[in-house]
Every structure is written in structure tokens, then in C-alpha cells.
Amino acid sequence: MRLRRRLDLPTPPRRQLAARPHRRRGTVLQVAHHDSHWIGRYARPVECAACGATNDAEARFCSSCGSQLALACPSCGHPNDGASNFCNRCGTGLRGETPPPATAPAEPREERRLATA
Template sequence: MKSERKLRHPRHQGAKSTLRVAGFGLLLVGGIFALIGFVDFFSSFNSMGPPTKFWCLFVGLPLAALGLGMVKAGYMGEVSRYVAGETAPVLKDTFNYMAEGTQDGVEDLAEAVGRGLHGSRAASQDAKVVLRCHKCNQDNDADSRFCKQCGASLAKSHPCSSCGELNDPDARFCDHCGQAISNSST
């Protein structure tokens, strides 16, 4: 409640009281003018003469509407607190009921996501590492030293003159730095 009072204007209570009192006053005056206008309008049907106080409707109805708006503004906080107090327990019960009903579904979803994540890790760990022959492009086991198709050496034996990285024997550019490799064997 203390923080709620800080949000209010210092003259909040006075403005609220003014809206209530003036609103009821305007509503009463507007209602009287409207009543006079309606009575005059409908009584003119019996006398066969034109209504003389019909203008009271044009004064009374706007005054009554303005008064009603002021009364609504004056009681807005109390009405809002009442509505919130009535609906909050129902909303809480509904939320708890829905949460209880969806708990199994959320647990199933979390379990499926966990299995999927675990499965992708296991699949990446089970992936077979292979060496591709630089001569014939045959896939070989990771621990092979020679190609099982053409017999070429799979070891990288040609050093780069720029960075020292070992490259395939027939490489023209370094795998590491991209510099051209000079082949002394060609």
C-alpha cells in the first residue's frame, strides 16, 4: 500500500471526492432537465400543441452523461479493486488447473528434447573419421598410412616454406596459410 500512495497525486483524494460530488450533482440536474423535456414532449401528444420545453432534453442528456462519467471516474479505483478481488481467485484456480493438466505434456516434451540432444551427441561421437587419398579420393581408415585403393602414402610430408605446416605430397598450396608451395620434385 505504501508504494501505491507514492504513485498518487498529492491531491488525489480531494479530486476523487470532487468528481463524486460534482458528478452526482450534474447527474441529478441533468436528470431533472431530461425528465422535464420528456414529460413536455409526451404531454404535447394529448394537447395537440407543440412541445415548449423540448430544449430541456438537449441540456439534460449531456449534463447527465457528463455527471455519469464523473461518477464513474470517482469510483473507478473501488470498482477495479472489487473486480480484481472477485476474478483473481478464479484466474488462479484456472491457471493451476491448466498447469496441472499440462504437466505430463511438458515433462514428455522435455524428455524428448533431452533424448534428442543426447542422441545428437552420441551420433557425433560415433561418426567415423576417415582420411581421403590425395591421388584417387578413396576414403581410408584414420590410422592408415597408405591408400587401400592406389597404395599412395597418406602421410603429409611436404612442408610449407612460409609456415612449416605439413601438406600432401602433391599439394600446390598450403592447407594452413594458403601460400603457394614450391615442389622441388616436379
């Protein structure tokens, strides 16, 4: 078995990225936005439950009768009611909305003490 010289070894990825910062990948949000653009473009058309018309995959309302269409979850693909804001299966936001952050209960302004007699 022949020993390899140091120059023959491949460059580790971290050093490659440090040498060429323009080749770094985008942030997770940039990649997710890019993927959602392509997924939406090639998604299957949605059929209206009220009139049976075929609509664009990104449409929220039927182009024929105007009723709300079922929304497919971007995470799991589960069809949801048109009025739903979150997926019934996984809880992902369907309209790009995020739930309000949970707030901590307000601290009492004065200290409460328990008195026993």
C-alpha cells in the first residue's frame, strides 16, 4: 500500500468554503423560499369541491364559482379545509402566518405571602 502525500489528499469542505465565500449556500430561509417556488410551479392542479372545476395549485378560490379551495400543507401535503389557518395533521401554518408567541404570565407587582393562624 502506497502512502499518499499531503498534496494528493482532497481539500476539506470547510477550507474550500473559506477560500471561496461566494460559493457558500444561502440561508435556510432562502433555500426554503427557492424550493417552495419550484414546488408550487410543478404542483398538481386543485379540483373545486363545489363545482369540479380545475384550478391552479396556488389558487385559494375557485376561478369558476368563487368558493374556497382546499389548501395542501407545504410540509406534509395533507389537504385541509379552505378556511383552515393551520394544517390538521402537522400544525404547519397554511397562510404564511405564524402563531403569536407564547407570553409569560405577568409577574405580580407585590409579593404575596400566605398567613396562617
